[in-house]
Amino acid sequence: MGNAAIAEAVDLFAGLGGFSEGAEMAGIRVVWAGNHWRVAVDTHAANHPGTRHACQDLHQANWAEVPRHDILLAAPCCQGHSRARGKAANNPQHDASRSTAWAVVSALEYHRTPAAVIENVPEFLEWALYPAWAMAMNQLGYSLAPHIVDAADHGVPQHRQRMFIVATRSKHPLQLTLPKREHVPVSSIIDFSAGKWSPVEKPKRSPKTLARVAAGRARFGDRFIMPYYGKGSGLTGRSLDRPVGTITTVDRWAIVDGNRMRMFSKDECRAAMSFRATYILPRQHKLAVHMLGNAVCPVVGRDVLEALRAAA
Known part of the structure; x- marks a missing residue:
């Protein structure tokens, strides 16, 4: 499987399109993308007009309608695995979330694609059914190499x-050699001249917020940043000279500049996720942040796929 062999991809659970964006940055054409949510499909289509799109529950997909491809990309729903969202058993919503991973097995059973890359939270490996899922993948001829990035x-x-x-459809798991780059400070993506600022000392400001400030x-x-919730830097603030903490599906990170403060804008969240500045987002801030918090970082997707092409 040389570089030329990985030329076309499909993207399952494509969401905002971070995996697709990373693939295209790596020179891989995304020929098909699927997601159950119409807003996500429309947003993906606006940014990737050359890709065929399907808006459907991928548990019920007809894989015969998906074009041939060299690599399958998938980011199954992570909420049922994430510690941040809770992983309690017997939660129907979380059980359904975890079950989305079986669509990957179904697609690969039909297409027998030479390679696949599946993205999720690290807790995916602790899923009670992960051994069964991995065994199903093995039975289809795939060796699995998890990488925590x-x-x-x-x-x-x-x-x-x-x-x-x-x-990969290989005898042994394929361990990638991934690049390690210098950390980029969050100050590089913050525009102090933009956004909706408010006074730190304003009526009804939470005492907890004032204590964090x-x-x-x-x-x-x-000047610094701080989260509105969570532990760690939620109690101490965070230097602008470091990368920001994880961008989540709801507004989390606030910027403090002297006596004023504001939350990250959706443009700053987009930059923190490594999407290009021209990447089209939903107009509604809350919706854009939600989709960004669920996305794959395009630059990371690119690096993983380029390392796979180099190693294959």
């Missing part, structure tokens, strides 16, 4: 740890 190590201005399983000022001076 922090986006910051790829020059993305965000610490975001995700798992990429490289599945005070702690951040004590450590970093007048």
